[in-house]
Amino acid sequence: MxxxxxxxxxxxxxxxxxxxxxxxxxxxxxxxxxxxxxxxxxxxxxxxxxxxxxxxxxxxxxxxxxxxxxxxxxxxxxxxxxxxxxxxxxxxxxxxxxxxxxxxxxxxxxxxxxxxxxxxxxxxxxxxxSSSTQGITKQIEWTYYCPACFKKYDRPSKDMSCRFCGTKLKRKPTVIGRR
CATH class of the missing domain: 3.40.50.1010 (5'-nuclease)
Known part of the structure; x- marks a missing residue:
């Protein structure tokens, strides 16, 4: 270890x-x-x-x-x-x-x-x-997006809402490395 x-x-x-x-x-x-x-x-x-x-x-x-x-x-x-x-x-x-x-x-x-x-x-x-789990196997960055108007954000607002339509943002991972 x-x-x-x-x-x-x-x-x-x-x-x-x-x-x-x-x-x-x-x-x-x-x-x-x-x-x-x-x-x-x-x-x-x-x-x-x-x-x-x-x-x-x-x-x-x-x-x-x-x-x-x-x-x-x-x-x-x-x-x-x-x-x-x-x-x-x-x-x-x-x-x-x-x-x-x-x-x-x-x-x-x-x-x-x-x-x-x-x-x-x-x-x-x-x-x-990790002290009790396997730990991460891949390193990720999160991409935030609006499910209503599909606008993407690198940095979401603090309230996690779309700046254009107000819908709550969702996120999806992008693998940037493996461990």
Whole structure:
């Protein structure tokens, strides 16, 4: 799963990785996450679980990416058509991974079961592994279109409606790479 090379590896964990027990897996790598991931896991009722995990994982770093990196990631997510599929927590995970990657001191791997998050990570040159699913097999970009007037959009409006006729947009995938 995790190849050998000269740089140390860092796992950036999302909530699914925490909940699926990645901290207990015996993987001897640096692990980090964002405050938003911790909050999301707590919000799902995993507070006592996280306290136990934190005791076992003394080296779990909780950190955030720089605001500049966060903004760059948001732009790329919009370009890929994944804005509607990713939460602010997901975006914080990608931004942290990009921040660490840009520091250049470690190979970064995002641990997540979220296919949209894996897709964006692949498009940004960041490795992503799943903690409990197969993971993505192809990288895609989404094309948004109006089913009524057939207008296509690279970047849909926030309300996901056609700027010409007001119909709710649909989307279709375009394969841009295989994994």
């Amino acid at each position: 995790l190849s050998n090379n000269s740089k140390p590896k860092t796992l950036v964990l999302d909530a699914s990785a925490l909940i699926n027990g990645v901290l207990q897996s015996g993987i001897d790598l640096k692990m980090c996450t964002t405050p938003a991931v911790i909050d999301e896991a707590r919000g799902r009722g995993y507070s006592s679980f996280l306290r136990g995990e934190a005791q076992r994982a003394r080296d779990l770093a909780v950190m955030e990416a720089s605001p500049e990196i966060l903004e760059l990631v948001k732009v790329r997510i919009r370009e890929l058509g994944e804005s509607a599929r990713l939460s602010n927590t997901d975006i914080s995970v990608i931004a942290l991974a990009m921040h660490l990657k840009n520091e250049g001191t470690t190979d970064v791997i995002i641990m997540t079961d979220d296919y949209s998050l894996q897709n964006v990570a692949a498009a940004m040159g960041i490795q992503a592994k």
